Amino acid sequence: MAVSVMPAADTLARTLLAARGAEWGDWSVEALQETAGRLGWETRRDEDGRLVIETGIPGLLCRGDPGEHAEGAPCVRLTAPLPVRVDPPPPTPGLQGPVVPGQYAYGGGGGIGAWGTVPYVRDRGRELDAAHTRLGAALTATLGPAPWRGGPAAWLRWRSRRITLRLSRDDANEALVMELFPTRAGEAFERRGFERAESLAGLPYIWCVSRPDMSLAELFLPFGPDPRDWADFCDALPRVLSSLVVDMPLVGWVEPVLLVLGDVAEPAHTAEIRVGQDRLELGNMPGNGRQVWLRPGAEHAVEAAESILEAFAHWGIDGVRRLRTRAWTSGGYVDLPGIGVRPEGTHPDDA
Numbered sequence: 001m002a003v004s005v006m007p008a009a010d011t012l013a014r015t016l017l018a019a020r021g022a023e024w025g026d027w028s029v030e031a032l033q034e035t036a037g038r039l040g041w042e043t044r045r046d047e048d049g050r051l052v053i054e055t056g057i058p059g060l061l062c063r064g065d066p067g068e069h070a071e072g073a074p075c076v077r078l079t080a081p082l083p084v085r086v087d088p089p090p091p092t093p094g095l096q097g098p099v100v101p102g103q104y105a106y107g108g109g110g111g112i113g114a115w116g117t118v119p120y121v122r123d124r125g126r127e128l129d130a131a132h133t134r135l136g137a138a139l140t141a142t143l144g145p146a147p148w149r150g151g152p153a154a155w156l157r158w159r160s161r162r163i164t165l166r167l168s169r170d171d172a173n174e175a176l177v178m179e180l181f182p183t184r185a186g187e188a189f190e191r192r193g194f195e196r197a198e199s200l201a202g203l204p205y206i207w208c209v210s211r212p213d214m215s216l217a218e219l220f221l222p223f224g225p226d227p228r229d230w231a232d233f234c235d236a237l238p239r240v241l242s243s244l245v246v247d248m249p250l251v252g253w254v255e256p257v258l259l260v261l262g263d264v265a266e267p268a269h270t271a272e273i274r275v276g277q278d279r280l281e282l283g284n285m286p287g288n289g290r291q292v293w294l295r296p297g298a299e300h301a302v303e304a305a306e307s308i309l310e311a312f313a314h315w316g317i318d319g320v321r322r323l324r325t326r327a328w329t330s331g332g333y334v335d336l337p338g339i340g341v342r343p344e345g346t347h348p349d350d351a
Contacts, residue, residue, distance in 0.1 A: 006059060006081075006082060006083075006131045007057050007058070007059045009131070009134035009135045009137070011057060012057075012080065012135055012138070012176075012178070013135060013138035013139050013142065015055060015060070015078070016078070016139065016165060016180075017139075017142060017143075018039055019039065019076060019078075019180055020158075020165050020180060022035050022039060023035065024076070024163070024180075026067065027066055027067045027182060027185075028066050028067055029051060029066040031066070032053075032064040032066050032076065033051070036064070040056070041053050041054060041055050041056070041062075042056075050063060051063060051064040051065075051066065052064075053076070055078070059080060059081070060078060060080050061080075062077070062078045062079075063076075063079075065077065072186075072189040073181050073182065073185040073188070073189040074181060075179050075180060075181035075186070076179070076180045076181075077177065077178070077179050078177070079170070079173075079175050079176070079178075080131070080175060080176045081173060081174060082124055082127060082128060082131075082174040082175065125171075128169060128171070128174055129250060131176055132176060132250055133252075135167060135176060136156055136167060136252060139156075139158065139165070139167065140252075143158045143165075145211070145252070146158055146251070146252075147159065147210055147211045148208060148209075148210045148211075149208065149209055149251035149252070150205045150206075150207050150208030150209065151206060151207055151208075151243035151244065151247035151248075151251070152239075152243045153168040153169050153170070153171070153177075153247070154168060154169050154246075154247040154250035155251070156168075156251050159183060160183065161183055161184075163180060163181070163183060164179075164180070164181055164182075164183045164186055165178070165179070165180055166178070166180075169250070190204045194225065194337065195225075197225050198228070199227075199228055199232050200225070200227055200232055200233070200236040200239075200338055200339070201239070203225075203337055206236075206239065206240050206336070206337060206338025206339075207243060207244060207335065207336045207337070207338055208334070208335050209248075209251075209257070209329055209332050209333065209334050210332055210333050210335075211331065211332045212332070212333075226320065226340055227320050227340040230318055230319060230320065232340070233323075233340055233341070234309055236338055236339050236340060237305045237308065238302045238305035238306070240336060240338040240339050241273070241280075241301035241302075241304055242298040242301040244257060244275045244301070245275055245280055245296050245297065245298060245300065245301040246297070246298050246301075248275065249278075253276070253332075254277065255330040255331055255332070256274050256275060256277055256279075256329065256330075257274070257275045257276055257328075257329045257334050258273070258274050258327065258329065259272075259273040259274075259275075259325060259326070259327045259336070260272055260273075260325065260326040260327075261273065261308070261325050261339070261341065262311075262312070262317065262323060262324075263315070263322050264324040264325075264326065264344050265322075266315075268284075269315040271283070271284060271285065271308045271311055271312075272284050273304070273308075276329075278294060279293070279294060280293040280296040280300055280301065280304055281293075282307055284311075285307055285311055286310075286311050286314045286315075288307070291304070291307060320340065320341060323341045324341065324342060324343065324344040325339070325341045325343050325344065326343065326344050327343070
């Protein structure tokens with residue numbers, strides 16, 4: 001079994017569960033510092049004046065964004081990056097070099113904690129996938145399955161009325177990101193993000209699945225803004241399908257998502273899409289009937305989106321106003337705000 005190069009999942013889970021169960025007060029600077037102290041953590045200010053929380057776990061960064069300084073909702077954000085190779089410093093004459101070639105440091109070269117020898121990471125994406133899966137499983141063992149999941153960034157949320165714990169990936173920085181924030185404030189900020197988005201590329205998230213759960217009874221699930229134009233929709237479709245293909249297995253949603261997209265007033269002019277269980281399928285394609293990709297990746301999702309757009313061109317569909325969707329999944333609900341197409345029966349034209 002490969003040795004993880006990140007903090008152990010059970011260590012991260014214990015830390016997150018302790019923070020989730022703590023009382024963070026009004027999420028001000030003083031409240032964050034006081035709660036961190038009760039958890040046995042230390043706080044300090046960095047060179048930019050931001051609140052840094054030292055949890056004592058090597059390889060784990062933690063920052064606090066208090067209510068009076070946060071750009072959005074207040075939160076405590078923990079980041080576990082993959083270690084990066086750092087060239088050892090040149091030896092000092094007369095002193096024995098403390099760094100062994102081949103060692104790694106955590107973070108962006110600054111080295112959190114001591115240097116240490118860790119396994120060489122040949123496939124950093126796969127290691128990040130494995131770390132995400134291990135931590136998700138460790139949290140699920142205590143909190144139960146995450147009732148709300150989505151993409152991009154393969155996020156999972158354990159939501160209560162008081163506090164929300166969100167786990168996601170940061171592919172650009174090769175890190176896991178864990179956030180704790182007050183539920184109402186965080187979701188209000190997210191809702192404003194949907195309202196203010198200038199295009200489908202600027203949404204807080206582009207798809208989500210949720211299970212029937214009392215904690216989700218008051219949840220706002222948006223349709224997303226209408227696309228600016230046909231080009232906005234054409235850019236959004238491969239983005240949403242790619243995220244479904246790549247992120248659904250990472251968030252542990254095993255039931256297929258089924259989507260009918262097209263001119264639902266003309267059943268012959270609709271594309272049938274099935275994502276899940278290591279398959280991507282298209283149905284009702286002109287000339288091809290059905291297309292199937294096994295163990296699909298993002299590139300196959302892009303190919304599928306191109307086939308759908310070609311089908312729309314064949315049917316003379318070149319505007320979003322004619323499009324509607326029907327989407328469903330077993331054991332839960334699915335929402336796809338990222339494509340900007342309203343579910344059948346919800347558009348003003350359907351009244």
